[in-house]
Amino acid sequence: MTEQSKDILRRAASFCAYQERTQREVRERLNEWDVYGDEAEEIIVWLIEQNYLNEERFAKTFAGSKFRVKRWGKHKIKQHLKQRGITGYNLDQAMKEIEPDDYRQTLVDLLEKKKRSLQGENPLIMKQKLVRYAIGKGYESDMVWSVLGGQE
Template structure:
């Protein structure tokens, strides 16, 4: 193992210890540091071995926190994970972090909060704005209409 690789492993370990990362984020950072090819793959393999880098753990943490903190829906979370190179098993595990009871109640709370901020007398306009808002948060349209339908 060369000194460049050892140094890159040390720096990348600190990078991963600060916050959960994906392999792609580490690869991009290694490129910035001038490490690529087999050296970069050796660094990533070492980080996985030492458990600094774990994409399943990243996906679960990402999905859980975006849902709980930002109120994102599954569609938006899934899209952002896919943009970060997370797919297959890790994506499925991340989606399991969101309990269906919590999911529906979070959507209900979001819509109630949003409804209070809408100052319009026309119920169709209000419903349209609520639907658009929930869709932008990444919730599924059938669930949105089910929640809005149960409130009327």
């Protein structure tokens, strides 16, 4: 292994150690460093073997943090994971990070907070704005309507 290859391995490991990454993000970074093809794939395999790169771990961390910190709904989380190249099993595992009771309660809390900011609005317009807000955050419309139906 050449000194340049060792340096690229160190940089790639550091890139992955800083925060969870997807294979797509690592491949893009390697391209920026002018590393392509088989050499790039060998580096990615090494990163996976050394546990620097784990897409299941990335997906779980991403879903859990976007739900807890930004209070995103499942639709928005799935959409962002798919944009990052996460599909299938890893996507399913990520969604399991969100407890159904916590999910529903977070939606209730979001809607109550938003409702307070809309005081004085016509009730029909308020409901419309609440639905649009929750769906924009990535929550399922049937759940939003169900929660709003119980708040009146």
